[in-house]
Amino acid sequence: MTPISDRKRREIAEREETFLDLALRIVLEQGYVGLTMDKLAEATEFSKGTLYLHFKNKEDVICALLRRLQMVRLDLFQRASQLELPPRQRITALGLAAELFVRLYPENARIEPILKASSIREKASQERCDALDEVELQCFAAVLEIAQDGQARGDLTFSDRGSPEHMVTGLWSMHVGVNLISSVGCGPSQAGGEAFLQDTLYENGARLLDGYGWRPLSNEFDYRALREELLRTQFATEAKQLKLADSSTAPN
Amino acid sequence: MTPISDRKRREIAEREETFLDLALRIVLEQGYVGLTMDKLAEATEFSKGTLYLHFKNKEDVICALLRRLQMVRLDLFQRASQLELPPRQRITALGLAAELFVRLYPENARIEPILKASSIREKASQERCDALDEVELQCFAAVLEIAQDGQARGDLTFSDRGSPEHMVTGLWSMHVGVNLISSVGCGPSQAGGEAFLQDTLYENGARLLDGYGWRPLSNEFDYRALREELLRTQFATEAKQLKLADSSTAPN
DNA sequence: TAAAACAGTTGACGGATCGTCACTTACCCC
DNA sequence: GGGGTAAGTGACGATCCGTCAACTGTTTTA
Known part of the structure; x- marks a missing residue:
C-alpha cells in the first residue's frame, strides 16, 4: 500500500526475471542436472529461503523457465x-x-x-x-x-x-x-x-x-x-x- | 569353471531379470521418481551392494528396463x-x-x-x-x-x-x-x-x-x-x- | 581335516541435494 | 527512538545415491 512497499513489490517481481535468467544460464552451461537450488541461490546473491519465496520448488523453476x-x-x-x-x-x-x-x-x-x-x-x-x-x-x-x-x-x-x-x-x-x-x-x-x-x-x-x-x-x-x-x-x-x-x- | 560356480553364474544372470521385473513394478506403482535403489534392493531381498554389481547406477536400471x-x-x-x-x-x-x-x-x-x-x-x-x-x-x-x-x-x-x-x-x-x-x-x-x-x-x-x-x-x-x-x-x-x-x- | 584363498554379499557411511523454519535484519510509521 | 511488520537468512533434518571395508559361505590346498 505504501509507496515504498510498492517499489519493493516491483523489485521483487523484476527479480524473478533475473532469477530465471540465471537459471537458464546454469542449465545451458551445466545441463538440467547441473541446476541446483543452492547453486541458483548463490548465483542470484540471495539466499535459498528467498528463492523459495518465488518458486514452490525446483520443478517450479523449470516450469517458469x-x-x-x-x-x-x-x-x-x-x-x-x-x-x-x-x-x-x-x-x-x-x-x-x-x-x-x-x-x-x-x-x-x-x-x-x-x-x-x-x-x-x-x-x-x-x-x-x-x-x-x-x-x-x-x-x-x-x-x-x-x-x-x-x-x-x-x-x-x-x-x-x-x-x-x-x-x-x-x-x-x-x-x-x-x-x-x-x-x-x-x-x-x-x-x-x-x-x-x-x-x-x-x-x-x-x-x-x-x-x-x-x-x-x-x-x-x-x-x-x-x-x-x-x-x-x-x-x-x-x-x-x-x-x-x-x-x-x-x-x- | 567348476559345476557349482556355473550354477551360481546362471543364478546371477537370471537374477537380473527378476530385478527388472521388480523395478518395473515399482515404476508402475510409484512412478519414475518412486524408484529408489534402496527400495529396489529391499524388494529384491538383496542388498544394495549386490544391486550395484548388476547395474552401474540407477540410470542403468532404467536403460535395461x-x-x-x-x-x-x-x-x-x-x-x-x-x-x-x-x-x-x-x-x-x-x-x-x-x-x-x-x-x-x-x-x-x-x-x-x-x-x-x-x-x-x-x-x-x-x-x-x-x-x-x-x-x-x-x-x-x-x-x-x-x-x-x-x-x-x-x-x-x-x-x-x-x-x-x-x-x-x-x-x-x-x-x-x-x-x-x-x-x-x-x-x-x-x-x-x-x-x-x-x-x-x-x-x-x-x-x-x-x-x-x-x-x-x-x-x-x-x-x-x-x-x-x-x-x-x-x-x-x-x-x-x-x-x-x-x-x-x-x-x- | 584344518587352514588358506576366493567369490559373493552386506549395510553403514560420506556426500549431495532438497525444502523448511526459527531466527535475524531492514524498513516503515507513529 | 521504539515497536511492528515484511523480507531475508542459512543451519538443519530428511532423502537418496553410490562406495567400500568387513563379513560369510564355499572351494581349494596342504
Whole structure:
C-alpha cells in the first residue's frame, strides 16, 4: 500500500526475471542436472529461503523457465499466422517460424522434452502448469485456426475422414517428436544430425498437408521460394541472428 | 569353471531379470521418481551392494528396463514386416503393430520419453546405451526396409524431393511425438484423450504416406478392413489380450 | 581335516541435494 | 527512538545415491 512497499513489490517481481535468467544460464552451461537450488541461490546473491519465496520448488523453476521460452515461440507463431497469405502458404510460414524458434533457442528444445517427460508437472505448482499450458494452447490454436481457415475457403476438405484437429495434431506431434529425437542426440534417424531432422520436418510437414489434399499442393506452388522471401522480409531479424545468408543456406 | 560356480553364474544372470521385473513394478506403482535403489534392493531381498554389481547406477536400471520393453516391440515389428503383403499394406500392418505395442505396454510409453529426455544416457553405462540403440535401430530398419521395398516395386517414387529415410523419419517422429504427448497427459491435443491420439496417429500416418504418393493410396484400398483382418489373424493373441472385440472396437 | 584363498554379499557411511523454519535484519510509521 | 511488520537468512533434518571395508559361505590346498 505504501509507496515504498510498492517499489519493493516491483523489485521483487523484476527479480524473478533475473532469477530465471540465471537459471537458464546454469542449465545451458551445466545441463538440467547441473541446476541446483543452492547453486541458483548463490548465483542470484540471495539466499535459498528467498528463492523459495518465488518458486514452490525446483520443478517450479523449470516450469517458469519453459513458459518464458514458449512466450517467444507464441510471438513468432502469431506473427506468422497474421501474415496476409492464403492458408496453406500461411501455415508454411508458421512452420518456418517453428523452425526458426528451434534454431534460435535450442535450449528450449532441450528443456521442453525434459519437462514434458519426467514428472515435473506432478511437483510444480498448479499455477505454473496452467500458465504453461495456456501458452502452448495458444500456439496450438494459432495453427488450428489456419487449418480451419483453409477448410472454410474450400482449399481443404475432410469428407468423412479426419478433421482440422486431427491434421494439426499430426503436425504438432511430428514437431514434438523431432524435437525429442533431436535432443537425445543419438539413436536412429539421428544419423544425419540436427539439420537433417529439421529438413525432414519441413518435408514431412508438406507431405502430410499434401496427403490431406490441402491446395495448393507442394508441387503446385513454390513453397521454397516463399520461404526464402519470408526469410528476407518478415523474419529478416531472426534470419540475421542465425546468420542465414538471404537465400543460400536453406536446408537441402 | 567348476559345476557349482556355473550354477551360481546362471543364478546371477537370471537374477537380473527378476530385478527388472521388480523395478518395473515399482515404476508402475510409484512412478519414475518412486524408484529408489534402496527400495529396489529391499524388494529384491538383496542388498544394495549386490544391486550395484548388476547395474552401474540407477540410470542403468532404467536403460535395461527400457531395452527389455523395446525387444518386445521389435518382435511385433518383425512379425509385421515379414507378412506376405504388398509394401504399403505391410507398413500399415507395422503401424498396427506399433499401436498394439503402445496399448499392450503403456508403461513403455511412459518410460521411453523419460529416458530419452532427461540426462539418463549421460550416466548409464555405454554398454546399456549401445544395447538399447541397437534394438531401436533394428525397429527403425524394419520400417525403412519396407519403404525401400515399395520404392523398388515402383509403388513409391521420390523424384528429387525426399527419400525413404525422410519418410520413415517422419513416421517415426510422429510416433515418438504422440507417445510423448500421450505420456504428459495434458496440454493441447490431449483433449480427446489417448484413444484420440492413437486414432490421430493412424490417420496421419496414412495421410503422410498418401502425401508421398505411395500406392495404393488410402482411398484406393480398404486399409481399415485390412486392420480388422490382421487383428483377427496375425495379431489375434494381442487383440485378445487387449480384449478388442474382433471387428467392433476399432478406433473411430 | 584344518587352514588358506576366493567369490559373493552386506549395510553403514560420506556426500549431495532438497525444502523448511526459527531466527535475524531492514524498513516503515507513529 | 521504539515497536511492528515484511523480507531475508542459512543451519538443519530428511532423502537418496553410490562406495567400500568387513563379513560369510564355499572351494581349494596342504
